[in-house]
Amino acid sequence: MALEVQEVDSFYGDLQVLRKVSLTVAEGEFVALLGPNGHGKSTLLKAIAGLHPPSLGSIRYRGTEIFGATAVEIVQMGLAYIPEERYLFPDMTVLENLNLGAYNPNARSRIKENLQFVFTLFPRLEERKNQKCFTLSGGESRMVAIGRGLMSGASLLLVDEPSIGLSPALKKAVFDSIKKINHERSITILMVEQEIEDALTLAGRIYMMKGGTILFERNANEVDKAEIEKAYF
Amino acid sequence: MALGLTIIYGVIHVFNFGHGIVAVLGAYFTWFFLTRMGIGMIPSILVSCVIMFFFGLLFYKVTIRILMKKPNWEFSSIIFLLGFGIFLENIILQAFGPRVKSIPLFFEGAIEVGIIYMNWHEISLILLVIAIVVALQLFLKKSWIGQAMRAVAQQMDGARVVGIDIDRTFSLAFALAIAVTGFSGILLGTRYFMTPHIGWDWMVKGFVITVFGGLGSAPGAILGAFILGITEAIVTLYIGSLWVWPIWFGMFIVILLLRPQGLLGGRTI
Numbered sequence: 248m249a250l251e252v253q254e255v256d257s258f259y260g261d262l263q264v265l266r267k268v269s270l271t272v273a274e275g276e277f278v279a280l281l282g283p284n285g286h287g288k289s290t291l292l293k294a295i296a297g298l299h300p301p302s303l304g305s306i307r308y309r310g311t312e313i314f315g316a317t318a319v320e321i322v323q324m325g326l327a328y329i330p331e332e333r334y335l336f337p338d339m340t341v342l343e344n345l346n347l348g349a350y351n352p353n354a355r356s357r358i359k360e361n362l363q364f365v366f367t368l369f370p371r372l373e374e375r376k377n378q379k380c381f382t383l384s385g386g387e388s389r390m391v392a393i394g395r396g397l398m399s400g401a402s403l404l405l406v407d408e409p410s411i412g413l414s415p416a417l418k419k420a421v422f423d424s425i426k427k428i429n430h431e432r433s434i435t436i437l438m439v440e441q442e443i444e445d446a447l448t449l450a451g452r453i454y455m456m457k458g459g460t461i462l463f464e465r466n467a468n469e470v471d472k473a474e475i476e477k478a479y480f
Numbered sequence: 481m482a483l484g485l486t487i488i489y490g491v492i493h494v495f496n497f498g499h500g501i502v503a504v505l506g507a508y509f510t511w512f513f514l515t516r517m518g519i520g521m522i523p524s525i526l527v528s529c530v531i532m533f534f535f536g537l538l539f540y541k542v543t544i545r546i547l548m549k550k551p552n553w554e555f556s557s558i559i560f561l562l563g564f565g566i567f568l569e570n571i572i573l574q575a576f577g578p579r580v581k582s583i584p585l586f587f588e589g590a591i592e593v594g595i596i597y598m599n600w601h602e603i604s605l606i607l608l609v610i611a612i613v614v615a616l617q618l619f620l621k622k623s624w625i626g627q628a629m630r631a632v633a634q635q636m637d638g639a640r641v642v643g644i645d646i647d648r649t650f651s652l653a654f655a656l657a658i659a660v661t662g663f664s665g666i667l668l669g670t671r672y673f674m675t676p677h678i679g680w681d682w683m684v685k686g687f688v689i690t691v692f693g694g695l696g697s698a699p700g701a702i703l704g705a706f707i708l709g710i711t712e713a714i715v716t717l718y719i720g721s722l723w724v725w726p727i728w729f730g731m732f733i734v735i736l737l738l739r740p741q742g743l744l745g746g747r748t749i
Contacts (some may be wrong), residue, residue, distance in 0.1 A: 298640055322643030334638035346632050350624065351643040395642060465584050 248307070248437040248456035249274045249403050250295070255304030256289075257294050257313075264290045265301065265303060268457040272304070277436045279450035279467075283479050287459040288439040289413060292405040295437075296320040296328035297396045309463075318341055323351045329392050331408065337381035341372055344391050347397030357400055364432070365394035368424050384419035393424060404428065406438040410445065418442065422449055447477070486512025499661060504676065505568060506532050507664020507669030511583050520557065523668055531658045540651045548650075552680030565679070573676040581668040597702025605667055605714065613702060622699075629653045631702055688732050694742030703743055 250272040264287045267367035272278045293299040295306055297318035303461055307316045313321055327348075336344050345365060347359045366373040369390040375383065380391060389409060409425060410418040422445055428438050432470040446453065447467050454460040455478050465471075476478055477478050513524035519563040547553045547560060587600035628649045631639040637736050639646060663711055668674070668682060693704025707730060735742065 274722065296641070298637070317645075318640045319643045319645045322641075330637070330641055334635055334641055336634040336638055338634050339630065343627065347627055347642050347644075353724050355624075399642065 248272070249309060250437065251293070251294065251307040253305040253307075255291070255294055255301045257290055257299065257301040259290075263306065264459050265377065265453050268456075268459070268461055270454050270461060270464070272435055272437050275429075275433045275435055276452065277426075277450045278437045278438070279438065279446040280451045280456055281441075281446060281453055281475070281478075282289075282456035284441070286457050288456050289407055291456070292328060292407050292437070295321075296326060296405055296470045296476075298328060308372075319351075320470060322399055323353055325353070325400065325402045326405065327396040327399040327403070328405045329396040329409070330345065330353070331392070331411065334375070335388055335391055335395070338379060340377050341354075341383070342376040342390055345372070345376075345394050348395035349400070354376060354398060354400040358398070361400060363397050363479060365397055368396060368397075368427060371395060383446055385412050386414070387423070389417075389421055390424070391411065393421070393428075401434065403435040403437070406436060408439050410440065410442050418445070425449065493583065498561040498568060499686060500571070500679030500681070501565040501568045502658055502661045502679075503668060503682055503686075504572060504674060504679040505535075505675050506665035507583060508572055508581075509662070510666045510667065510677075511674070512576070512582055514583065521584075525663070527693070528666060529663050530554055531660030533655045535661040536649055536655035539658070540654040544654065545647065545651070553611055560697055568680065569676050577741070578675060579671045580675050582673045583666065599671065605671065608667065611696070612660065617698065619680075625649070625652060691742055692732055692735055694744040697742070697744045700744030707743075707744025 248271055250270075252268060252270045254386050255265055256263065256265040256267065256270055258296075268287070268291055270278075270280075280291070282288055294301040295314055297313070297314075299318070300315065300357055304314060305312060308321075308324060308326055311324070313326075314323065316324075327426060336347065339347070345362060346358065349361065351354055353455050354361070371387060372390055372394060375387065380388065383391065393406070393409065396406075404425075406425060409421050413421060425436060425438065436450075438446070438450065447470055452464065452466050453470065454464050455475065457478055463474070509528035509531055512522060513519055513527055517524075517698075519527070543560065544557060547557050550556065560740065585599075585601040586604045590597060590599035591603070611661045615703045620630055627653070628639065631642070631644055632646055632649045632653075636646060639649070665679075665682070672678070688699055689704040689708055691704075692708060693700030693702070709733070711727060712724050715727050716719070719727075
């Protein structure tokens, strides 16, 4: 198993956001995490990445317990969180942002090779590599965020709402790139997404999350639309 | 001087009110090694800077880091650094006494080119400062740890996402700033006399320059120093040196009213 999350509890202050959440992601799999806003999906990704450490439970990455590990250690092990665009370094160029993605010592030796892959995936970033990030459009920022995650040499990407705020054409481009990352590089993907239709065509399996717990788990081709609608309303 | 303030403010967002004293401490270290240990100018400066670096590292680890975990840490750090500055000033007073000291010039003699008259020492100071500025810029732009410092300054959550150790980066930035400040104190110690109290004077000048140019902007600090230095020279020449401070602060107030972020402020290092 690439990732095994068992009975994780997480709090913001006194507010419990995750209640005994369990899920698994197999090596090379593409899993989507669906559910209404504000019900703990992003918190779960941040808990796994060590950015908002959970208070109880167990998180295993390739069999190793990473519950309680720091964000720095988790990145080094090959797990990258791809956040929303506001996490980019605004006053640095696209290239500097991408290179910083390879900050962890394990990634530095493969910087050239990974950069090449990012540029084949997003030719637009190569054109704008010397542009400061605060000048980029929403779609380009999203590409830099994904590229920066790839630069870490991760074998598991935690992608947080990649399509949010993008036009339909850009949404498609971003989803295509994530699919390519999964197919061509066999990088395991756990993606939080609001676009249910797209998520169902991309992912092999989905989890539905609501109220800080997992409601159900399905293979993407066996999903009952009514069941999903019910979960949302 | 202004550069050290800029690094600390730019990366950690703390304004260091103990800054002048740190510069004085660097100058006193060099004076001590030079005159009491007799190890020569360059070794004295190098040893002083290394000591200042480790002093900064230790100081961050045992004080600032603990303060940063508390709510309202920005304000408490300012007060703490101010208090520590006064404490350090008195330690220096006890250790070295109140008498005026100075570090010898690097080079004797002067050069005349047309109407410009400069001594070799001042030329060497200018070259040294340019070298330090270039080296710092290269360090911040090219090295991994320098990039990490800029990353932390610009987007702390983003820095955590790519696996930068925030605490380690803060401690190195703080130590680097203390070393650079100590070095600036050494240079000032050769240019002016030094007493344990002179640090406040230096700091106010550094503060005006830094805020004038834009807090957290290294090019701003240099531009601020350049403009205010020329103003000082012109005012001293045509009106009298007593008017330097009033005119400086007049300009300072005007800049703050028109452009509160300083000339090149609003950006990060």
